[in-house]
Amino acid sequence: MRSILTLPIQYIRAFILIYACLYAGNAISALLPITIPGSIIGMLILFTLLSTQILPYKWVKPGCSVLLRYMALLFVPIGVGVMNYYDPLRSQFGPLVVSCVVSTLIVLLVVAFSSHYIHREPPVMGKTEDEQ
Numbered sequence: 001m002r003s004i005l006t007l008p009i010q011y012i013r014a015f016i017l018i019y020a021c022l023y024a025g026n027a028i029s030a031l032l033p034i035t036i037p038g039s040i041i042g043m044l045i046l047f048t049l050l051s052t053q054i055l056p057y058k059w060v061k062p063g064c065s066v067l068l069r070y071m072a073l074l075f076v077p078i079g080v081g082v083m084n085y086y087d088p089l090r091s092q093f094g095p096l097v098v099s100c101v102v103s104t105l106i107v108l109l110v111v112a113f114s115s116h117y118i119h120r121e122p123p124v125m126g127k128t129e130d131e132q
Contacts, residue, residue, distance in 0.1 A: 007062075014063025017055065021046040 025042025049055035067074075082089070089096070 010059075010062045011066070014060045017060050018046065018063050018067075021049070 022039060022042040024045055025040070026038030028041050028045075029036055029038035046055075046060070050057055050060070
């Protein structure tokens with residue numbers, strides 16, 4: 001009997017914690033003078049709680065696995081909503097594609113140079129560059 005009750009309680013606890021972070025993010029977003037979505041702030045709160053191990057990952061894992069499993073289904077309403085703006089998107093298709101390609105290339109270059117800088121061979125102290 002106990003195992004029958006623990007699984008639903010784990011799911012309920014996971015969703016309560018996820019939604020608590022979301023609502024805390026929405027509340028903080030309403031108080032800030034700049035516009036940052038509350039969902040982003042809520043994700044940062046959840047990330048901070050999990051990375052500092054204030055919140056054990058086992059408590060939110062059941063809810064996260066359900067949300068990840070059905071994530072593609074959650075994008076359907078957004079995709080249908082975009083169709084309301086088909087004409088403006090069609091008229092601005094060229095600039096949208098160019099901006100997406102350029103921003104993707106900029107991100108790739110920044111990540112490549114950052115990774116190269118971080119993972120380079122450390123210099124040996126006391127030797128000049130010619131001796132190495």
